[in-house]
Amino acid sequence: MPMWLEVIVRTLVAVVVLFILTRLLGKRQISQLSFFEYITGITIGSITAYISLDINTDWYLGLIAVTVWFLVSIGIEYLQIKSKKARDWIDSSSTVLIKDGKVLEDNLKKEKLTNEELMEQLRKKSIFKVAEVEFAVIEPDGQINAMLKNEYQPLTPSQLGIKVAPEPEPQTVIIDGKIMDEPLATLGLNRKWLNTELEKLGVSLDNVNLGQVDAYGQFYVDLYDDQITVPQPQEKAVLLAQLKKCEADLEMFALSTDEKAAKKLYGDCSANLQQVIDQVKPLLIQ
Known part of the structure; x- marks a missing residue:
């Protein structure tokens, strides 16, 4: 077999083996790898390159080495799953770097971090x-997580006693000028509705790079031609205006009648509708 052909065959075999082993070892991101997993990845990659290029050595020896590393890695992962002591010894454990707004210098030195590196991660x-941090730790994967003190944390609706309904994720209904039928069906919509919305905006389907529909049925598009200005959807503003008009009409009816029962009915309806407007207004002015 010619040398160039042998290199091609070895490389293809190495790629297939590396792909299979990578899938079997899992999908953890590089930032989530432990020290041992990082070393294993580098070593298996190096051996795979050796299999494809070193034609003076039997290729099966490289496969044996890769298999051994793979089995050792699988064994280490199994040991970590079964034993917390093994996890702590192999991956190490989290280390507190800041507590009550004070940097723990000894722990910082233990993790071989400088103040500049700590501040960079916080930024x-x-x-x-630093004084605003209640608690900060460095995780086994090297990431630093921090929790602010209560007085510096952003307010949430729950802290204000406001109940917020869950909002479904927006659905992408157009990608690269092509309609995605499944997301449309998830929203209970169809192509006819989508084409109508495109006509309202005055844009053609083939000029749409990305199109999304949010939980309230608002349609947004990003066009290939950035020079074209797309009008913002006005359905929310129109709905708010209509609600306000209804409330004003009810109030006018209450003022214009002399019948006590009707006056009370119109007044109560006006007050109830005003409460509804106050509740939905934050959603309609977004």
Whole structure:
């Protein structure tokens, strides 16, 4: 067999073996790999390259080496699943770096981190003052997670006593100028509705790079031609205006009648509708 052909065959075999082993080892991201998994990945990759290029050595020896590394890695993962002590010894454990707004210098030195590196990681999480941090730890994968003190955390609706209904994720109904039927069906919509919305915006399907529909039925598009200005959907604003008009009409009816029962009915309906408007207004002015 010619040398060039042998290199091609070895490389193809190495690629297939590496792909199979990678799938079997799992889908953890590089940032989530333990030290041993990181070393295993580098070693298996190096051996695979050796299999494809070193034609003076029997290829099956490289496969044996890769298989051994694979089995050892699988064994280590199984041991980690079964034993917390093994996990702590192999992956190490989290280390507290900041507590009550104070940096723990001994732990920082233990993890071989400088103050500059710590501040860099905090800034990536939009934290610029150490004094605002209640608790910060460095995880086994090297990531630093921090929790702000209560007084510096952003307010949430639950803290204000406001109940917020869950909002379904937006559905992407157009990708690269092609209609996605499954997301449309998820929303209970069809192509006729979508074509009508495109006509309202005055754009053609083949000029749409991306199209999405949110939980409230609002349709948004991103066009290939960025010079074209797409009008913003007005359904929410129209609905709010209609609700306000109904409330004003009810109030006018209450003022214009002399019959007590009718006046009370119109007044109560007006007050109830105003409460509804106050509740839905934050959603309709987005």
